[in-house]
Amino acid sequence: MRVLFVGLALALAVVMAQETPQEKKFFEVKITKDEIYSYNGIKFAGDYTSWESPSGQLALGRTEGGVTILVILGAGTFKIEAPEAAQEKFKEVFGTYPLKTKFNTLYMRINPKEFEEIFDHSKWEKSNDEAAFTKSKALVDEKFLGSYHAGPLAIFPPYKTRFMDFDTPDLGQIVNEEGYWLILRRFAPYKSVYPPKFVNPKQK
Numbered sequence: 001m002r003v004l005f006v007g008l009a010l011a012l013a014v015v016m017a018q019e020t021p022q023e024k025k026f027f028e029v030k031i032t033k034d035e036i037y038s039y040n041g042i043k044f045a046g047d048y049t050s051w052e053s054p055s056g057q058l059a060l061g062r063t064e065g066g067v068t069i070l071v072i073l074g075a076g077t078f079k080i081e082a083p084e085a086a087q088e089k090f091k092e093v094f095g096t097y098p099l100k101t102k103f104n105t106l107y108m109r110i111n112p113k114e115f116e117e118i119f120d121h122s123k124w125e126k127s128n129d130e131a132a133f134t135k136s137k138a139l140v141d142e143k144f145l146g147s148y149h150a151g152p153l154a155i156f157p158p159y160k161t162r163f164m165d166f167d168t169p170d171l172g173q174i175v176n177e178e179g180y181w182l183i184l185r186r187f188a189p190y191k192s193v194y195p196p197k198f199v200n201p202k203q204k
Contacts, residue, residue, distance in 0.1 A: 027063035051078035059136030066112025
């Protein structure tokens with residue numbers, strides 16, 4: 001019986017070692033100085049959230065299956081809207097609708113396929129900036145366990161699911177996720193716009 005167990009364990013190890021990046025589910029993420037870039041103009045538009053930053057530096061968290069972490073270190077602005085059913089709660093949480101405000105930094109999780117489709121990184125220049133590397137590494141260490149992980153390893157968000165953690169000068173930390181479900185939270189004071197498992201009308 002013990003021989004059988006050992007044999008099965010070895011077979012499983014061989015199968016896992018042979019998995020391609022498309023078949024794997026858990027990935028080591030690396031933030032290196034070689035993945036620090038400077039940019040002039042970067043923007044994103046999702047289902048209900050859009051943001052842009054005129055210039056600054058960014059860091060990429062890369063896995064063998066592609067980029068799943070984007071850290072924006074340049075200041076920018078963002079806008080968040082909501083489905084009609086959640087707009088009154090949105091006003092209660094943020095005091096206005098829609099929300100238009102500034103951010104100092106952004107930590108974003110995204111599926112590697114969508115990252116390649118959305119962001120034109122051919123326009124970015126490698127900077128190898130030591131301070132930007134240190135700051136981005138600290139942000140990833142602080143925020144990584146907040147979404148799509150298995151311990152220290154990354155899980156890819158489903159395609160067209162985007163997790164965004166904004167640090168704002170006026171409203172503190174705002175966490176927003178758009179996918180099949182919608183999540184939007186303000187952390188100081190803590191308030192949530194959507195009830196659990198609120199389905200995104202744009203991805204039904």
